[in-house]
Amino acid sequence: MAEQPAPDTTPSSTPTPTNDDSGSTNTAEYWQANIRILMILLAIWFTVSFGFGILLADVLNRIRIPGSGFKLGFWFAQQGSIYTFVVLIFVYVVLMNRLDRRYGVQED
Amino acid sequence: MDVQAWTFIIVGLTFALYIGIALWARAGSTKEFYVAGGGVPPLANGMATGADWMSAASFLGMAGAISFLGYGGSVYLMGWTGGYVLLALLLAPYLRKFGKFTVPDFVGDRYYSNIARLVAVICAVFVSFTYVAGQMRGVGVVFSRFLEVDVTYGVLIGMGLVFFYAVLGGMKGITYTQVAQYCVLIFAFMVPAFFLSIMLTNNPIPQIGFGGDLAGDIGNRIAAGESISLLDKLDGLNEELGFTAYTQGTKSMIDIFCITAALMVGTAGLPHVIIRFYTVPKVRDARISAGWALLFIAILYTTAPAVGAFGRVNLLDAVTDAWYSAESAEVAGIEEPKVIPEWFKTWERSGLLAWVDKNGDGRIQYLGQDGAKVDPFAGRPDFTRDENGDILRGAHGEALLSNTLNENDNELFVDQDIMVLANPEIAQLPNWVIGLVAAGGLAAALSTAAGLLLVVSTAISHDLLKKMVAPNITDKQELLAARIAAAVAVCGAGYLGINPPDYVAATVAFAFGLAASSFFPAIILGIFVKRANREGVILGMISGITFTAAYIIYFKFLGGSSDNWFLGISPEGIGTVGMAINFFVAFFVSYITKPPPKDVQDLVESIRLPKGAGEAHEIEA
Known part of the structure; x- marks a missing residue:
């Protein structure tokens, strides 16, 4: 690997191995876990927007959000999907930061 | 005031x-100029x-x-x-x-x-x-x-x-x-x-x-x-x-x-x-x-x-069958008539609203046709003026127009920007x-x-x-x-x-369509598919862009009719198909040609791991 010379600055609290010899299997596992997180979050992303907001909008429009004038499909298309998107990114940040630490690939 | x-x-x-901030944050190097020194919180x-x-x-x-x-x-x-x-x-x-x-x-x-x-x-x-x-x-x-x-x-x-x-x-x-x-x-x-x-x-x-x-x-x-x-x-x-x-x-x-x-x-x-x-x-x-x-x-x-x-509910309520002037309503013998609000005239002056009394009843009819909105006349409002440049007024005091009328019952032109611009006045x-x-x-x-x-x-x-x-x-x-x-x-x-240029509005479809059908697949494949190579991605980008651009140009500028849209997809949405074409071509060609060289594969490995971002960012002197 090219970016070697910098002294390994990972401090005390990381129990997982970070040396480069076991790196390749570790790296592959890290990448797998990363892809799994992506798939789950993107499935939710697709469901709330394309699913609830578009494909199923007509069906969901028969349901109303209790106590409001919102038809459910319409609400997902103009409000709900956007709220979900924001939450998704912050969930991603938390999951990935945790994953980085577990595999010892975080930046500091 | x-x-x-x-x-x-x-x-x-x-x-x-803004000027104060600009003076405080002058760039001293290319790194500051391009990416703000990579140090923005x-x-x-x-x-x-x-x-x-x-x-x-x-x-x-x-x-x-x-x-x-x-x-x-x-x-x-x-x-x-x-x-x-x-x-x-x-x-x-x-x-x-x-x-x-x-x-x-x-x-x-x-x-x-x-x-x-x-x-x-x-x-x-x-x-x-x-x-x-x-x-x-x-x-x-x-x-x-x-x-x-x-x-x-x-x-x-x-x-x-x-x-x-x-x-x-x-x-x-x-x-x-x-x-x-x-x-x-x-x-x-x-x-x-x-x-x-x-x-x-x-x-x-x-x-x-x-x-x-x-x-x-x-x-x-x-x-x-x-x-x-x-x-x-x-x-x-x-x-x-x-x-x-x-x-x-x-x-x-x-x-x-x-x-x-x-x-x-x-x-x-x-x-x-x-x-x-x-x-x-x-x-x-x-x-x-x-x-x-x-x-x-x-x-x-x-x-x-x-x-x-x-804005919509307020607009519909305010203008539907409203009298343009209280005097006309009085002449017609209506007690407590519904008259247009004051902001109507303000925005009529700036050409964002315009009314033609097609049926001569002195009241505004704002109507759709077959479910869609229709323009009351061709183009943007072109007010008729006398030799002093003053706008001529109709029977009820409305600004007269020289536009050619369209054949429908809608009498009101509304520029969509008004919904935000007029809000403060509407809300008084x-x-x-x-x-x-x-x-x-x-x-x-x-x-x-x-x-x-x-x-x-x-x-x-x-x-x-x-x-x-x-x-x-x-x-x-x-x-x-x-x-x-x-x-x-x-x-x-x-x-x-x-x-x-006349086509400014239409070019927005272009910008998104091209970004969708060129960069997005190239970058995604670059990160997630190690096998993606030069031949695949160049051909992918070119075919994605060519398809998208040709479709948009044909239907936006060369007068293609919406009856012929591919699967009923408008030019605004065609970037999605262009992107799919790009992905498909890039995949296919990448797998039948030589894999990328070792150092490029290493590059892909390294961008997948967060560690070491600081070093990667240094620029060679």
């Missing part, structure tokens, strides 16, 4: 603020990204567009926010780890080819330029409407300001001015929205009032004693007047699907958005700053549909709020223009000059080239703003 005085004061103060980067992203169209046009499209307007809401999820999950962290300056940098290095780099440069410049012309025009329009300055001078003032902080400060100056601009624009958008929400639904939070019952000063009048939700009332009014129900819209499902997808993917592929994630110190910061960016954007994007619905807010809306519109247009101009200048000085033409120039020379390129780009954008 009157509206003009307030507008001058507020716009003047915000401009002084994530929260600030989120705000700057928000301002960068939300253009004059988001601020002035979107709520109005939704107001006319109803459910169909959801394509913009989901499309322009959902793209950030793709950006945060699939692009931002990896591009930050890659750690160069531009999108063509990534494409060129990852696909070890200057042809790929050149294709990317051309796309980046084209996409950014189409976009920036609209922004400069937006600046001119805001000036002319609020300050009664000629559009040309408005554009020149805007150019001067952008020139100052983009040329001096580069990305560093732009970023910190954008933070200020975000604050101005969001405040300016939210204040009238709060008051409108209170007046229509008695709930100060627009996102909740949107789903509430009609109540409050205006709401009670519209409900006329009935207890009904705002959206139900709106559906009913729309249908009564010959439009489809507000919560239904007029577009087909496949078209809505494709437009949303093209806008999402296009958003994630727009170079001026992507470049923002190179400016933060770490991979972790790139992830979280995408979150902040979307949060800041979502504040406006969840308010806009509420504003659109408020004090004059300073109107000044604030003007400052907000300018902030939105200027911040986006600056971000785009930086992409153009970077593409020329860095990608073209440094990487392809003259690799031996020093950092100082490159910085000078970047400044000159920015200066030339500002002038070019200004020229297009003053002399807008």
